[in-house]
Amino acid sequence: MAGLALGAVEARAQAQDEIVLGGSIPLTGVFAFAGVGIHAGIQDYLKLVNDEGGIKGRKIRYVAEDTGYKVDASVAAFNKITSQNKVTLYYGDSTGFAKTINPELERKGTMIMAGASFASELNDPKKFPLQFLPGPDYTEMFGILMRYIAKEKPGASVAFVYSDTEFGRDPIAPSEKLATELGLKVAEKIVTPPGSVDVSTEVLKLRRARPDYTIFHGYVLAPIPEFIQQAKQMGMQSRFMGTFWSMDNSMVQQMGEAADGFMGVMPYRYYYDKEGTSPMLDKIRQMRPEYQSTAYMQGFLTAMLMTEAVKRTLDAGKELTGTNMKASLNTIKDFDTGGIVGVPVSIPGNSLPVGRIYRFDAKQKQMLPASDWIQLGK
Amino acid sequence: MRIGTLKLSYAADEALFDTKVQWICLALLGLSLILFPFVAGPYWIYMACLVAINVASATGLNILTGYTGLVSLGQAAFMGVGAYTVAVLETRVGTPFIINLLAAGGMTAAVGVVFGIPSLRVKGLYLAIATIAASMILHFVFSHWDLTGGTRGLSMPPASLFGLALDQPHKLYWLIIPVTALMVLGAANLFRTRIGRAFIAIRDRDISAEVLGIPLLQTKLTSFALSSFYAGVAGGMWAYFFRVVTPESFPLINSIFYLAAIIVGGMGTILGGILGATFMTLVPEVLKLVVGWLTPWVPDALSLLAPIRTIVFGALIVGFLIFEPQGLAEIWQRIRRFFHLWPFRT
Numbered sequence: 071m072a073g074l075a076l077g078a079v080e081a082r083a084q085a086q087d088e089i090v091l092g093g094s095i096p097l098t099g100v101f102a103f104a105g106v107g108i109h110a111g112i113q114d115y116l117k118l119v120n121d122e123g124g125i126k127g128r129k130i131r132y133v134a135e136d137t138g139y140k141v142d143a144s145v146a147a148f149n150k151i152t153s154q155n156k157v158t159l160y161y162g163d164s165t166g167f168a169k170t171i172n173p174e175l176e177r178k179g180t181m182i183m184a185g186a187s188f189a190s191e192l193n194d195p196k197k198f199p200l201q202f203l204p205g206p207d208y209t210e211m212f213g214i215l216m217r218y219i220a221k222e223k224p225g226a227s228v229a230f231v232y233s234d235t236e237f238g239r240d241p242i243a244p245s246e247k248l249a250t251e252l253g254l255k256v257a258e259k260i261v262t263p264p265g266s267v268d269v270s271t272e273v274l275k276l277r278r279a280r281p282d283y284t285i286f287h288g289y290v291l292a293p294i295p296e297f298i299q300q301a302k303q304m305g306m307q308s309r310f311m312g313t314f315w316s317m318d319n320s321m322v323q324q325m326g327e328a329a330d331g332f333m334g335v336m337p338y339r340y341y342y343d344k345e346g347t348s349p350m351l352d353k354i355r356q357m358r359p360e361y362q363s364t365a366y367m368q369g370f371l372t373a374m375l376m377t378e379a380v381k382r383t384l385d386a387g388k389e390l391t392g393t394n395m396k397a398s399l400n401t402i403k404d405f406d407t408g409g410i411v412g413v414p415v416s417i418p419g420n421s422l423p424v425g426r427i428y429r430f431d432a433k434q435k436q437m438l439p440a441s442d443w444i445q446l447g448k
Numbered sequence: 449m450r451i452g453t454l455k456l457s458y459a460a461d462e463a464l465f466d467t468k469v470q471w472i473c474l475a476l477l478g479l480s481l482i483l484f485p486f487v488a489g490p491y492w493i494y495m496a497c498l499v500a501i502n503v504a505s506a507t508g509l510n511i512l513t514g515y516t517g518l519v520s521l522g523q524a525a526f527m528g529v530g531a532y533t534v535a536v537l538e539t540r541v542g543t544p545f546i547i548n549l550l551a552a553g554g555m556t557a558a559v560g561v562v563f564g565i566p567s568l569r570v571k572g573l574y575l576a577i578a579t580i581a582a583s584m585i586l587h588f589v590f591s592h593w594d595l596t597g598g599t600r601g602l603s604m605p606p607a608s609l610f611g612l613a614l615d616q617p618h619k620l621y622w623l624i625i626p627v628t629a630l631m632v633l634g635a636a637n638l639f640r641t642r643i644g645r646a647f648i649a650i651r652d653r654d655i656s657a658e659v660l661g662i663p664l665l666q667t668k669l670t671s672f673a674l675s676s677f678y679a680g681v682a683g684g685m686w687a688y689f690f691r692v693v694t695p696e697s698f699p700l701i702n703s704i705f706y707l708a709a710i711i712v713g714g715m716g717t718i719l720g721g722i723l724g725a726t727f728m729t730l731v732p733e734v735l736k737l738v739v740g741w742l743t744p745w746v747p748d749a750l751s752l753l754a755p756i757r758t759i760v761f762g763a764l765i766v767g768f769l770i771f772e773p774q775g776l777a778e779i780w781q782r783i784r785r786f787f788h789l790w791p792f793r794t
Contacts, residue, residue: 097754109751135736136754141690141697142498146733149617150491169603169692173615191600234591236599236694 089125089380089390091116091373092151093134093161094144096186101139101163103290104186104315104365109134111369112161114357115377125381133157141166148174157181158390159376161369165189165236168201175200175392182379182395184372186365188314190240193420200392202399203421204372205337206446208237208287211313212245214335214425214444219283220252227257229281229308231272231297234261238288241313257281262293269293273300276308285311291321298328309333318364319437322430330432333440335425338367338410340437348409350374371410375417378402413443423447464636481625485618494617499729500628501685506709506725507635507718508678513707514715515639516671517651518567519576524702525583526676528590529556530683531693535602536595538687545607545614545688549627552684553677559586560676561669568665571654583700591695601694604687614688624685631678636718638674647671651716712768714775723776732761 093112096105116130124130133155135147144167151157160175162168162185169191175183176199183201192198193207206214219226228249232238242259249256258279260272276284276297284301286294289312298310312334316322319340322329339351341362354362354370382398383390404414415422423446428437455461465471485493509523530552537548563582567575590596606615607623614620638644646667649657658664687693705728713724735757742749772779 095750097751098758102754106751113748134750136739136750136757138732138758143732145690146491146494146498149494153490166692166694166696169694170690173606173691177615234599236601236696239599 087128089128089130089159090151090155090157091130091132091159091161091376092148092155092157092181093132094137094147094151094163094167095134095161096139096163097136099138099140101186103321104363104368105136105139105163107363107365108161108186108369108372110358110362111366111371112373114354114366115370115373117357118353119373119377125377126384128384130159130377130380131155134161137163137167139163141170145170152178158380158395159183161185161372162187165192168192168198172198172201179392180390182376182392182399184376186368188421189236190244195419198420200396201420202375202396202417204368204375205314205421206335206423206425207241207421208313209241209244209248210421210423210446211335211425212241212285212287213248213423213446215283215285215311215313215427216245216249216252216254217444217446218427218441220254223282225253225255226282227255227280228283228285229258229260229276229279230256231260231262231276231284231286233264233266233288235264235288238264241287265292267293267296269297270300273297273304276301277304277306280306281308283311284308285313286316287313290315291324295325295328298325298332302328311335314364317428317437320361320363322437323435329430332430333427334437336364336428336437337422337425338364338371339412340364340428341367342436343409345439346409346412350408350410352409367410371407374407374410375399375402375422378405411443413445418447462640464640481629485621490617493621495730495733497617497621497624497689499726500624501682501689502706502709502725502729503722504628504631504685505679505682506706506713507632507721508675508682509706510710510715510718510721511635511638511647511678512671512675514710514717514720515644515651516647516668517571517654518564518668518671519572519707520579520675521576521700521703521707522563522579522583522586523675523679523706524698524700525586526556526560526679527683527686527702528586528693528695528698529559529676530680531687531697532590532596532602532683533680534684534687535604535693538604538607539602545609545623548607549681549684552687553680556680556683557673557677560672560679564669564672564676567668567672579703580700583703587695587698596695597693599695601692601697603692606691607688617689620685620689624689627681627685631681632718632722635678635721639718643667643670648716708765710775712765712775714777717775717777719780720775720777723780727776731764732757735760 095109096102113132116132120129133151137144137147144163148171158181160181160183162183165187168185168187184204188203188205188207190207190209192201192203230242232242246256260275262272294316310332317334317336322332379395379399382401383394388394399417403416406414411424415424424443426439426443427441429440431438453467505523505527512518512520533552533555534548537543537551566578570578591599606613614623646662649662650667654664709724709728710721712727714720739749739753739757
């Protein structure tokens with residue numbers, strides 16, 4: 071009896087000691103394709119940490135709720151998880167949620183948050199002091215793409231094709247300015263209504279502009295394949311590029327013929343990338359023999375950066391408050407991600423401004439590196 | 449047990465609540481709503497506020513669709529008008545929240561009247577399409593107007609009452625629940641007046657209504673205005689609740705949500721709007737709780753059962769439509785009738 075009681079006390083002590091990572095995860099709804107990967111990535115990284123004894127002996131418990139990619143459901147999940155657990159780390163599913171929950175996050179002051187949004191607006195440590203982006207923001211993604219273009223073909227003309235949403239419009243204005251600074255010419259800006267399928271008039275517009283490079287943003291898949299197919303049929307020679315959410319290998323494969331030569335920016339390495347030593351990628355391949363999406367890598371790296379922030383805070387003997395953890399996160403400099411990102415990473419502000427250009431190879435049916443790693447601000 | 453009710457005056461006959469039992473039930477409901485924030489956790493208080501906002505909006509749609517027979521798929525966009533009105537007033541003018549909420553209702557009513565004009569000529573599905581067009585126009589305005597903050601939308605400070613910031617669900621509860629209760633009570637009383645009965649007459653047969661001397665355009669537009677007023681105030685409360693309003697906050701799917709809520713709840717009954725909105729908001733959350741209970745037995749139940757949960761929710765709606773086409777309100781009425789004669793007849 072006494073042993074049982076002791077066991078119970080021990081279990082409670084352990085539970086009090088554990089660190090909770092909460093998550094509003096879109097396992098259903100329009101963003102489920104990414105949510106499933108993110109969910110698995112976070113779980114796998116935490117399993118690796120916990121199997122090695124946790125952070126300074128403290129295990130990390132992952133508590134997630136499905137949100138269906140709806141802000142009200144995400145906030146409900148946040149309220150539910152934070153009222154039932156002492157949450158230290160949180161993963162949010164959208165820009166809308168990140169903006170909505172920010173005042174509450176600051177009011178609580180007990181956690182740091184990252185999520186599926188790479189919105190440029192969130193990359194502001196003053197406005198969003200307890201949040202970070204586990205990659206470059208959308209404007210930085212455009213920056214990486216255009217630096218590559220400026221190097222490959224100085225003075226090239228580019229066209230921006232984007233959806234008429236917050237997601238789509240996010241990087242356009244600052245990227246136009248950057249294009250001028252890099253000596254590139256923005257030949258055309260085409261905005262499509264959300265969910266549009268028939269893009270023939272937009273393709274004609276693009277054809278008249280004859281850009282050397284066309285950058286798509288604010289889409290996951292449609293209407294990118296239709297755009298590329300029609301443009302190619304018209305004999306256009308433009309190179310087509312995308313940003314993070316349209317760059318998953320299985321997603322690009324779905325584009326069919328249009329996929330050949332499709333390029334874009336990716337802050338993480340692909341599941342199948344065996345170049346050099348990459349212990350983390352090896353572990354992932356060991357745990358999951360089948361292909362894992364780039365969303366998985368995003369979830370995996372987010373959990374890694376969050377636990378690193380916790381570790382550094384505990385190492386410094388500080389309390390796990392939001393401010394302390396964010397300060398610890400910002401001390402991450404030339405950090406080795408075990409191969410998830412191909413170069414050592416730093417988080418000077420709210421983002422991880424690094425990425426690489428990949429190009430789809432139709433023969434190997436894979437996105438393959440087309441450039442070195444490009445680090446902004448270096 | 450309630451076998452018969454003796455009424456000695458016309459006023460008693462017209463009363464909204466005509467028996468002591470009803471008054472007792474109502475008092476108990478009021479008391480439980482007052483006590484609720486003291487016993488419930490933050491999650492349930494959040495859900496209660498969300499349900500209340502949805503009840504307010506669904507009741508508005510019920511006035512238009514359930515009572516006047518004008519199908520609308522613009523309710524979410526109208527809520528958007530209310531939310532933006534509140535956000536603009538709060539950030540640019542700084543007027544008190546009560547004035548902002550009333551202004552949101554007024555502004556949305558005006559917008560609703562404009563988009564309600566086609567209702568004289570078109571009915572049924574055609575009107576539904578016209579209201580979809582209205583919501584598209586409104587979304588375009590939300591995302592392209594500087595005043596509404598473009599695609600990024602507006603972030604706003606919390607409502608404040610005598611210097612106290614209403615920045616948390618347990619504080620906003622005292623704003624949202626009373627406002628919703630007033631709105632629901634207002635709607636219930638509306639149908640004891642000439643205007644409300646004119647709405648019902650139009651729904652049942654518009655030509656007969658006109659023959660009876662009901663001006664069709666004026667009455668239909670009044671219905672649009674009232675319904676939009678409700679949507680506007682609900683949108684305003686939504687804005688205070690989430691404090692970020694973007695063009696993507698009120699998608700078309702939300703309009704379908706409200707229409708589904710009043711169909712599931714029971715069109716043309718006040719109780720239907722309340723039960724429908726509660727059902728549509730809470731059932732997905734309750735299903736999540738069920739998934740949570742299964743977690744110890746099913747590894748990673750969350751991701752395995754997420755799609756099943758969505759299917760179950762859909763199946764529940766279809767089930768209600770097949771087995772109880774008059775909605776949840778009818779089930780409630782049956783339960784009440786059962787107890788009227790209980791225990792003499794079961």
